[in-house]
Amino acid sequence: MRWNHMFIPTLREAPADAQVPSHVLLLRGGYIRQLAAGIYSYLPLAQRVLNKIAKVVREELDGMGAQEFYLPALQPAELWQESGRWEAMGQNMFRLKDRATRDLCLGMTHEEVFTAIARDELRSYRQLPQIWYQIQTKFRDEPRPKSGLLRVRQFTMKDSYSFDMDWEGLDISYQKHYEAYCRIYDRCGLRYRVVEADSGMMGGRQSHEFMVVTDAGEDQIVYCSCGYAANMEKATSRPEATNETKGPERPELVSTPGQKTIEEVARFLQLKPSQQIKTLVYVAAGKPVLSLVRGDHQLNEMKLQSFLGVEVRPARPEEIEEVMGAGAGSLGPVGVTKLRILSDLALRDQMNLTCGANRDDFHLTGVEPSRDYVAEYADLRLVQAGDPCVQCGNSLAVSKALEVGHIFKLGTKYSESMGAHVLKADGKAVPIVMGSYGIGLERIMAAAVEICHDSDGIAWPFSIAPFHCVISVLNMKDSSLVEAALKSYSLLNSLGIDVLLDDREERPGVKFKDADLIGIPYRINFGSKKFAEGKIEWIHRASKKTDEIEVSLLEAKARELLRENGTP
Numbered sequence: 001m002r003w004n005h006m007f008i009p010t011l012r013e014a015p016a017d018a019q020v021p022s023h024v025l026l027l028r029g030g031y032i033r034q035l036a037a038g039i040y041s042y043l044p045l046a047q048r049v050l051n052k053i054a055k056v057v058r059e060e061l062d063g064m065g066a067q068e069f070y071l072p073a074l075q076p077a078e079l080w081q082e083s084g085r086w087e088a089m090g091q092n093m094f095r096l097k098d099r100a101t102r103d104l105c106l107g108m109t110h111e112e113v114f115t116a117i118a119r120d121e122l123r124s125y126r127q128l129p130q131i132w133y134q135i136q137t138k139f140r141d142e143p144r145p146k147s148g149l150l151r152v153r154q155f156t157m158k159d160s161y162s163f164d165m166d167w168e169g170l171d172i173s174y175q176k177h178y179e180a181y182c183r184i185y186d187r188c189g190l191r192y193r194v195v196e197a198d199s200g201m202m203g204g205r206q207s208h209e210f211m212v213v214t215d216a217g218e219d220q221i222v223y224c225s226c227g228y229a230a231n232m233e234k235a236t237s238r239p240e241a242t243n244e245t246k247g248p249e250r251p252e253l254v255s256t257p258g259q260k261t262i263e264e265v266a267r268f269l270q271l272k273p274s275q276q277i278k279t280l281v282y283v284a285a286g287k288p289v290l291s292l293v294r295g296d297h298q299l300n301e302m303k304l305q306s307f308l309g310v311e312v313r314p315a316r317p318e319e320i321e322e323v324m325g326a327g328a329g330s331l332g333p334v335g336v337t338k339l340r341i342l343s344d345l346a347l348r349d350q351m352n353l354t355c356g357a358n359r360d361d362f363h364l365t366g367v368e369p370s371r372d373y374v375a376e377y378a379d380l381r382l383v384q385a386g387d388p389c390v391q392c393g394n395s396l397a398v399s400k401a402l403e404v405g406h407i408f409k410l411g412t413k414y415s416e417s418m419g420a421h422v423l424k425a426d427g428k429a430v431p432i433v434m435g436s437y438g439i440g441l442e443r444i445m446a447a448a449v450e451i452c453h454d455s456d457g458i459a460w461p462f463s464i465a466p467f468h469c470v471i472s473v474l475n476m477k478d479s480s481l482v483e484a485a486l487k488s489y490s491l492l493n494s495l496g497i498d499v500l501l502d503d504r505e506e507r508p509g510v511k512f513k514d515a516d517l518i519g520i521p522y523r524i525n526f527g528s529k530k531f532a533e534g535k536i537e538w539i540h541r542a543s544k545k546t547d548e549i550e551v552s553l554l555e556a557k558a559r560e561l562l563r564e565n566g567t568p
């Protein structure tokens with residue numbers, strides 16, 4: 001491809017609202033343009049990258065025996081009503097009506113459609129297992145699209161679904177995906193961590209996320225040198241024992257005028273935040289519940305939600321006042337009998353604690369959980385950096401990360417609600433045991449930019465770069481130079497290297513800047529002076545390392561490159 005003929009609209013500066021590197025550089029490099037909030041057009045360079053990612057994904061999925069489908073993005077409401085997700089997806093789903101006022105939606109994921117095909121077509125255990133996939137456009141009515149391709153309303157996903165007769169079969173299909181995903185990210189040049197994840201709205205038992213550590217990510221992951229790794233939503237740590245000194249025989253009421261926060265009460269009563277109970281009122285499926293964590297800990301709402309199995313939200317001040325008879329600064333579990341009390345494990349077996357007295361401006365000291373109130377115990381706290389690892393006790397680390405893939409053991413949630421059964425060898429009908437597996441293609445592209453860039457621009461991993469190398473002709477008026485560059489261009493192309501020939505009538509400085517910005521892994525400079533000595537420059541984009549080589553050695557150099565990176 002010749003630069004003169006290519007559409008690469010590079011920009012000096014990115015719009016002010018572009019903050020994260022992938023957003024800035026994909027705009028400036030002429031890869032993407034915004035059409036509307038969270039909706040992007042992919043220009044030729046981006047499409048080349050996405051095609052290469054899709055090729056890697058297809059090769060690995062086909063290689064593990066998965067079969068490619070292509071299902072409609074436009075779907076009837078009835079399917080989603082069967083699975084119960086027409087309601088559950090809420091405002092995240094794009095919905096529309098056809099001319100006969102039938103309800104339709106734009107698919108966010110395809111469990112329903114794939115399960116419907118399985119239900120209608122699969123009859124016998126002999127047809128299982130099946131793994132079906134597609135690479136397709138998905139839609140999500142994201143309330144706050146931002147960060148370029150990181151939070152969007154239309155995107156491309158590889159989604160696959162496994163259908164097995166039993167859980168043992170699912171374990172095998174799941175493991176196949178796990179391993180294929182590792183190969184896909186390795187081949188795309190990403191450094192990533194696999195973390196335990198919450199299943200969220202998908203339902204199911206086990207799930208893992210594939211995460212790229214970057215400050216642009218909106219997730220937080222927790223990990224340890226022993227190998228433990230989990231999404232913050234699910235992460236757990238080893239509880240430490242504190243407050244094991246016996247207090248008074250019964251709680252004592254103390255006046256705490258105007259002292260509302262944990263810190264205020266700690267100062268006023270001369271105790272540590274860890275000696276207090278933090279009492280929070282949540283509304284779960286319309287009902288108020290009390291949740292308790294230690295004063296110096298934070299509640300993890302996702303854990304509360306998973307424990308209760310329904311969505312939760314913090315109660316509003318007037319709701320708190322109504323059920324508790326006191327404001328948020330004076331709450332506690334003692335004397336509460338009408339509400340479910342859910343307590344974090346760190347409060348179990350503790351003594352001599354302080355909490356609100358459910359009376360404004362009063363607190364109770366000397367509270368002993370096992371003696372003074374009845375609670376259900378669960379792991380509800382948000383892990384903090386430095387907490388002891390649940391597996392080995394070493395300090396846990398916390399990093400921001402970007403999700404590039406997610407795999408779920410769905411089990412029978414969809415096959416049961418939608419009636420997808422097969423007959424076993426004994427003639428008995430059983431629901432198909434399913435898994436669901438997703439990879440965001442643009443996420444891989446954006447994650448690669450996040451971890452592979454410098455102040456001059458992108459430095460693509462070789463395997464997914466839009467071109468492997470760019471030949472920069474530094475003087476287009478030197479006809480013998482141009483001729484030699486064209487010859488090299490044909491040679492590299494014939495070897496299977498994707499070459500961009502910068503044949504623009506531009507100053508060398510402009511060509512170098514543009515090449516660095518769009519991030520082609522190797523640049524080959526054809527300059528008149530060096531070429532007169534039979535030499536060209538070979539520059540590695542990421543390291544900026546420059547080698548002078550004989551023109552005659554270009555073929556050998558190119559073959560070496562292909563060997564190092566695996567033939568594309």
Ligand SMILES: [Zn+2]
Nearest residue numbers: 224226389392
């Ligand atoms: Zn550990």
